Amino acid sequence: MKNSIRMLGITMGFGLLSLGFSAGAWGAEYGPRMLFKSRATVSGGWIRVGDVAVLQGPRSALTEEINRLPIKEAPAPGEAAVVTRREIESALTAVPEGIRRPWEPAPLEIIVTREGRVLGAEEIGRIIAGHIRKNLPGGNIQVEVREVRNFEEVTLPAEARSCKVWISEPLRKGGWVRANLVFFGNGKETERLTVSARVDLYQQVVVADRYLKRHQEIQAEDLQVLPVNLQQLPPDAVTNPGEVLGKRMIVNLNAREPLRASLLEVPPLVKKGDVVNVILERNSLRISCLAEIKETGRKGDRVKLVNLGSRKELFGRVVDAGTVQLDIN
Structure with missing residues (x-):
């Protein structure tokens, strides 16, 4: 034929x-x-x-x-x-x-x-978490979806391999959000869902490894870096351990509580009752004497002193733990 x-x-x-x-x-x-x-x-x-x-x-x-x-x-x-x-x-x-x-x-x-696969709450949570993680600025925020509500299990076709997600509420510190999910297979929409999800966001911050006392100077062994829920995180929480080493506590702090910038201070170099060397330098002229510190001071602070010889009141700026530069202005 x-x-x-x-x-x-x-x-x-x-x-x-x-x-x-x-x-x-x-x-x-x-x-x-x-x-x-x-x-x-x-x-x-x-x-x-x-x-x-x-x-x-x-x-x-x-x-x-x-x-x-x-x-x-x-x-x-x-x-x-x-x-x-x-x-x-x-x-x-x-x-x-x-x-x-x-x-x-x-x-x-x-x-x-x-063929099909059952789409459950656990997989929906992973999809939403991945979307949030991808769109958050910075790289040190952890995302966990704790609960998914307002949906019934559905069976997706085997060819449904991709999903787009839209979240209506802006995510600042986490909480409940409303998410729209659209699944696609072979370039066509196969399923559309709207769910509610509770999202927890965590940031790595510096926390106390042990109980820290007021005026205790911070050492490396006093610290840990742990994820903390943003909803429980103060705005001035410290994220870099190097920023707190050598500083001291203004108040007592319990173990595993975040360190805050407002709770730390630079330890003073001199305190009331210390005897220091007071110096005055002008051109090639250098004069020094011993004086007693009358108030606590850190490096660069202006402090009051009393000359041990003349008992005259002086003022100067702290150079180090044993030296104050006379301030004659």
């Missing part, structure tokens, strides 16, 4: 599929042998001949065309449908008359299940 057979059109459901077979390509050769299944699974939106039957014989363009012949729309993900003999035979009418058909009649019914 050398003349071309006209193109055949098959209309199924709401879609129109045109399949072309050219008899001249195969002459009067036998088509592939077809062994039907009793049960089958599909992943896409259509049930095709290749889903319910195994075609035996040399692989050819004809075999591929028969495999792709649509029978009917697939059921919803996770559900099953019955494919009847009449539906299969109707699909096979697209095979040209000139092709010999060495296959047995199809079973009266074949049960076909569409």
Whole structure:
């Protein structure tokens, strides 16, 4: 048979599929042998001949065309449908008359299940957390979704591999948010959900490793860096241990509480009663004397002193623990 057979059109459901077979390509050769299944699974939106039957014989363009012949729309993900003999035979009418058909009649019914996966609260939480983590500024914020509400478990089709997320409320310190999730498969939307989720945000901050007393100078062994919930975090919490080493506590602080900048101070270099060397330098002139400190002072502070010899009151700026530079302004 050398003349071309006209193109055949098959209309199924709401879609129109045109399949072309050219008899001249195969002459009067036998088509592939077809062994039907009793049960089958599909992943896409259509049930095709290749889903319910195994075609035996040399692989050819004809075999591929028969495999792709649509029978009917697939059921919803996770559900099953019955494919009847009449539906299969109707699909096979697209095979040209000139092709010999060495296959047995199809079973009266074949049960076909569409593959799917159950989407639960845990996976939704991971998706929302990943979206938030990706869009938060900085890299030291940890995200955890503790609870998901206002949704029912759904079964997604196997081809649903991507998801877009929209969160309506701005996330500052976490809390309850409303999230919209849209799942896509093969470039098409497959499922849309709106859920409520409780989001906790954590930041790595410096906390006390032990009880710290007032006026205790901070050492490295006094500190830990731990994640703390932003809702419980004071605005002046310290994130870098190096910023607090050598400083001292203004108040007592319990173990595992965050260190705050407002609770720390630089230890004074001199305190009331200390005897220091007071110096005055002008050009090549240098004068010094001993004086008693009358008030606590840190480096650069202006403090009051009394000259031990003359008992005259002086003022100067702290240079170090044993030296004050006379202030004559």
